[in-house]
Amino acid sequence: MEAFVSRKRRRRLSTLDDSLPVTTEDDHNEDDSTDFKLAKLASLHPNEDQPALLEALLSNNGSVEAASSCLGRSAASIGELPSPRKRRAVGQGHQSLLAPFAGSTHPAKKALTKKGKTLHLYAPQDIEAHTPCSIIHNFLPAVEADALLHELLAEAPGFKKETFQLFDRTVESPHTMCFYVDSLDEAKAQQTEYVYNGSYIADVRRTLPEMLKVATKVKSTVNEEIQRRVRTSYPDRKKLKYQSPHPWIPNAAFVNCYDGGGDSVGYHSDQLTYLGPRAVIGSLSLGVAREFRVRRIVPKDDMASDAHTDVSTAADTMGQISIHLPHNSLLIMHAEMQEEWKHSIAPSAAIDPHPLAGNKRLNITYRWYKESLHPRFTPRCRCRVPAVLRCSQRSRENKGRYMWMCHAGYTPGKKGCGFFEWAVFTEDGEPVWQR
Numbered sequence: 001m002e003a004f005v006s007r008k009r010r011r012r013l014s015t016l017d018d019s020l021p022v023t024t025e026d027d028h029n030e031d032d033s034t035d036f037k038l039a040k041l042a043s044l045h046p047n048e049d050q051p052a053l054l055e056a057l058l059s060n061n062g063s064v065e066a067a068s069s070c071l072g073r074s075a076a077s078i079g080e081l082p083s084p085r086k087r088r089a090v091g092q093g094h095q096s097l098l099a100p101f102a103g104s105t106h107p108a109k110k111a112l113t114k115k116g117k118t119l120h121l122y123a124p125q126d127i128e129a130h131t132p133c134s135i136i137h138n139f140l141p142a143v144e145a146d147a148l149l150h151e152l153l154a155e156a157p158g159f160k161k162e163t164f165q166l167f168d169r170t171v172e173s174p175h176t177m178c179f180y181v182d183s184l185d186e187a188k189a190q191q192t193e194y195v196y197n198g199s200y201i202a203d204v205r206r207t208l209p210e211m212l213k214v215a216t217k218v219k220s221t222v223n224e225e226i227q228r229r230v231r232t233s234y235p236d237r238k239k240l241k242y243q244s245p246h247p248w249i250p251n252a253a254f255v256n257c258y259d260g261g262g263d264s265v266g267y268h269s270d271q272l273t274y275l276g277p278r279a280v281i282g283s284l285s286l287g288v289a290r291e292f293r294v295r296r297i298v299p300k301d302d303m304a305s306d307a308h309t310d311v312s313t314a315a316d317t318m319g320q321i322s323i324h325l326p327h328n329s330l331l332i333m334h335a336e337m338q339e340e341w342k343h344s345i346a347p348s349a350a351i352d353p354h355p356l357a358g359n360k361r362l363n364i365t366y367r368w369y370k371e372s373l374h375p376r377f378t379p380r381c382r383c384r385v386p387a388v389l390r391c392s393q394r395s396r397e398n399k400g401r402y403m404w405m406c407h408a409g410y411t412p413g414k415k416g417c418g419f420f421e422w423a424v425f426t427e428d429g430e431p432v433w434q435r
């Protein structure tokens, strides 16, 4: 904090400042620009990411002090804990249906998970009742799944690790991946127009023949599943606010490769920038079976009320659910997933090698890139880079609101401009441009 207080004040940046009310509580600081306030907060809460800091600032009317105490209530309790939290070992055995919920067409009202615990789910009925996902086992005829796996195994040695920025550290994802689109024109546009983590993707490939064939089946199944979910699980049997009423069209895919149990992907929500609100994703697993873990996002305000919650355990407040993803299973992440839950592929101490893939798991996440969210339409930040679309998840006050933000914070070596603008969408999730 000292360093920031004693250093020369930075130039006031306009856009974010305009959207943030300047508080009178912070008497001496009311001239501080928002990025200065963010920097102060970041120095006080190094474990928080920039969006979380910004949300804390927003929901505390721009007061660094109030935002810090809101974020800090949980951090302060670290010292009070007598010992590091002990994780209880969880049985890995297969399970039959969760009897009381079997046959239910509605998601259970009461959370089944508890702080620090992992609930393992295998049966499709349980998965759809307790998570925002549905799963179809043995999705493709066996020969087709094998052909697709062969096609991807031949590609995988050329895949790369993704890099992203965590404050001033550049971090590599602990698995490799590659991006595929359906036409050469689209690949060119992706390489020159679409920005991810502040840079362009150099290696964008054309969807392979087996992938394309399978995409047709994924498309019809995902659309059927969306309709079924609306009928069986959503209030008044209506699609969610901001969810598209149109059929889902898979036109892009990230293919992930996990080579051995050590490869993984940490908890995250998928970027909505080009998919829009309430995105649906079809995720096909091939090769080694792995655990897909999901957990509900808990607003910071709720966590703060738990005296024994610290920053490291906060994520675990509600516990997590592990979904077993065997070879040839299609997982559908429904419209409520990205905004309200996070997901990950957990590292695994032991895996069963697959006859074709050995230690590898290949995964295709089919996505629908919306033309209306092409970067030629979306706002640019002051770094002149298309802004990133995020959903406010951590503060109760702004929960569910969408915002356009400077891409930085995710970009290796870039500092960012602090750009922020609330995003406006129609009921059907189409962007409404304010300019």
Ligand SMILES: O=C(O)CCC(=O)C(=O)O
Pocket: 254, 256, 265, 270, 283, 292, 343, 344, 345, 363, 365
């Ligand atoms: O490998 C998986 O099943 C999930 C991958 C994932 O989360 C992603 O590509 O965003």
Ligand SMILES: [Fe+2]
Pocket: 268, 269, 270, 343
């Ligand atoms: Fe993801």
